[in-house]
Amino acid sequence: MAKEAFTAGRIRKFCCEDGKSQSFLWDATAPGLGLRVTANGVKTFIFQGKLNGQTMRISIGSPSAWEIPQAQAEARRLKVLTDSGKDPRQVKAAAIEAERNAQAEKEAEAAAIQAQEERETLTLGVLWPIYIEARRSAKRRGGKVGWSDWHIRDHENVMRAGGEPKKRGKGLTEPGPLASLRDVRLVDLTSTRIAEWLAGETENRPTQAALSFRLLSVFMNWCAANEKYAGLVPVGACKSSKVRDEIPRNNAKSNDSLQREQLTPWFKAVREMNNKVQSAYLQALLLxxxxxxxxxxxxxxxxxxxxxxLTIRDKVEGERTIPLCPYVAHLLAALPRRNEFVFSSASSDNGQLAEPTPGHKRALAVAGLPNVTLHGLRRSFGSLAEWVEMPAGIVAQVMGHKPSATAEKHYRERPLDLLRMWHTKLEQWMLNEAGVKFTPAPATSVVLRVVAN
Incomplete structure (x- = not known):
C-alpha cells in the first residue's frame, strides 16, 4: 500500500479511479491515516487498523472540517487504542453515554435545586387552600379523614383576608387570625414566629386565637406527613415551651348558661318574639x-x-338520631315550609336561618337576663338535666359528645325509646319550671297536621 505525505494540494487533487466505487490515499506520517474518496467525489479522512487480528476502518471526518494535523493526531490516538486492545468505537460510545449521563445528572441536580427553591418559597397562604381542598376531596371519596362543611368553613374563616363588605350590618369584614401569616414562608414558621403571632392575637381575640392555633398545628403535622411538603416546616415549631406559654387558657364560661329560676322569663321573652322561626329555633336549641x-x-x-x-348532622360522628319530644315536635309542625330547611329564611342567600344571635340578645334584654350565648343554651341543657337525674351517658348521647369511658364506647347501645323517656322527662320539667302550659297532642294528630301543611 503506497504512502505519501499528505498536503492540501495532494488531497484536493486526489480523485476516485475510473470504474471503482472508492479509492484510498494513505498518509506516510500518521500510521493508519487515510483519505477515502467515492465515485461521487465525497472525501473523508479515515483510520484503518487491526484489533484482535481483524481489520477495522473508522471515519474521522471531512477534509473541509478537519485540517491535516488534526486528522493525523486523531489517527495516532486511535492507533494507541487499537494497540492497547481497545475498540475505539466502543470507547467513543462509552464516552457519549458518560457525557449523556453527566448532562442528565446536571439537569436533574438543577431541577432538584429549582424544585427545592420553589418548595422553600411556599407560603402559608398558598398552601392553606390546597390543604383544605385535600380534606374536602377526602370527604367526597368517603374517607374517614374528610371534614364536615362547618370544619372547612372554620379553616376558610381563620385565613380570610378581610376588607370585604359585611353581608349583615355595615362596615368591612376583619381579617382572620391567621391572615397576618399568609405571606410567611413555611420554612419561616419557627416557634419564635408562631409565639409572637399567638401573643398578638390572644390580646384581642383569645378564643379565635386558640382555635386558629389548633388548626395551624394540625396543618403543620399534615405538611410533615406529606411527602411533597415534608421538611419545609421547622420540626416541633408548635410544641416548644415558648409557644405553649402563649396558648390562651381554655377557661369554661361558668356563667354562660340559664339557671332554673331564669327559665320563666327566658321562655316568655323568646316565645313572644316577632320572628317565629327564630323563636322556635332558640327554644329547640335549649330543649x-x-x-x-x-x-x-x-x-x-x-x-x-x-x-x-330527629337526625342531627353531627360534627363529631357524622350524624346521630335523637328523640323528637312533644313540645319541639309542636314547634316544628307549626313552621312554614319555604324550602328544605326546617328553620328557613325568605331573605338569606341559602334559604337558611342566618344569624339568630341579635334576636336572642334582644329577648335576653326584654327578660332582664344577663348575656347567654347560643352555645350557652347547649350548656344549659347539660346542666339542667341534672335536676331530673338524667344519666350522664344519655345526656352525652343526646348532645353528641364522644363517649368518655370504655363501657360507654363499647358496651352501651341505648335504644331511641330509652333516650326518649329521659329526654321527654327533661323537656316536661323545663316547661313546668318556665310556666309554659302545653298539653302534648297524640302523635297521630301531629302527623296529620304536618301532612295538612
Missing amino acids: TGARRRELAGLRWADVDFQWLS
Whole structure:
C-alpha cells in the first residue's frame, strides 16, 4: 500500500479511479491515516487498523472540517487504542453515554435545586387552600379523614383576608387570625414566629386565637406527613415551651348558661318574639342540647314526625338520631315550609336561618337576663338535666359528645325509646319550671297536621 505525505494540494487533487466505487490515499506520517474518496467525489479522512487480528476502518471526518494535523493526531490516538486492545468505537460510545449521563445528572441536580427553591418559597397562604381542598376531596371519596362543611368553613374563616363588605350590618369584614401569616414562608414558621403571632392575637381575640392555633398545628403535622411538603416546616415549631406559654387558657364560661329560676322569663321573652322561626329555633336549641349550626342545618328530611326522631348532622360522628319530644315536635309542625330547611329564611342567600344571635340578645334584654350565648343554651341543657337525674351517658348521647369511658364506647347501645323517656322527662320539667302550659297532642294528630301543611 503506497504512502505519501499528505498536503492540501495532494488531497484536493486526489480523485476516485475510473470504474471503482472508492479509492484510498494513505498518509506516510500518521500510521493508519487515510483519505477515502467515492465515485461521487465525497472525501473523508479515515483510520484503518487491526484489533484482535481483524481489520477495522473508522471515519474521522471531512477534509473541509478537519485540517491535516488534526486528522493525523486523531489517527495516532486511535492507533494507541487499537494497540492497547481497545475498540475505539466502543470507547467513543462509552464516552457519549458518560457525557449523556453527566448532562442528565446536571439537569436533574438543577431541577432538584429549582424544585427545592420553589418548595422553600411556599407560603402559608398558598398552601392553606390546597390543604383544605385535600380534606374536602377526602370527604367526597368517603374517607374517614374528610371534614364536615362547618370544619372547612372554620379553616376558610381563620385565613380570610378581610376588607370585604359585611353581608349583615355595615362596615368591612376583619381579617382572620391567621391572615397576618399568609405571606410567611413555611420554612419561616419557627416557634419564635408562631409565639409572637399567638401573643398578638390572644390580646384581642383569645378564643379565635386558640382555635386558629389548633388548626395551624394540625396543618403543620399534615405538611410533615406529606411527602411533597415534608421538611419545609421547622420540626416541633408548635410544641416548644415558648409557644405553649402563649396558648390562651381554655377557661369554661361558668356563667354562660340559664339557671332554673331564669327559665320563666327566658321562655316568655323568646316565645313572644316577632320572628317565629327564630323563636322556635332558640327554644329547640335549649330543649335538644344540639350545637347551633347542627340545628340550623336541620332539613325536613331529617325530621320524622311519625316515629318522633330527629337526625342531627353531627360534627363529631357524622350524624346521630335523637328523640323528637312533644313540645319541639309542636314547634316544628307549626313552621312554614319555604324550602328544605326546617328553620328557613325568605331573605338569606341559602334559604337558611342566618344569624339568630341579635334576636336572642334582644329577648335576653326584654327578660332582664344577663348575656347567654347560643352555645350557652347547649350548656344549659347539660346542666339542667341534672335536676331530673338524667344519666350522664344519655345526656352525652343526646348532645353528641364522644363517649368518655370504655363501657360507654363499647358496651352501651341505648335504644331511641330509652333516650326518649329521659329526654321527654327533661323537656316536661323545663316547661313546668318556665310556666309554659302545653298539653302534648297524640302523635297521630301531629302527623296529620304536618301532612295538612
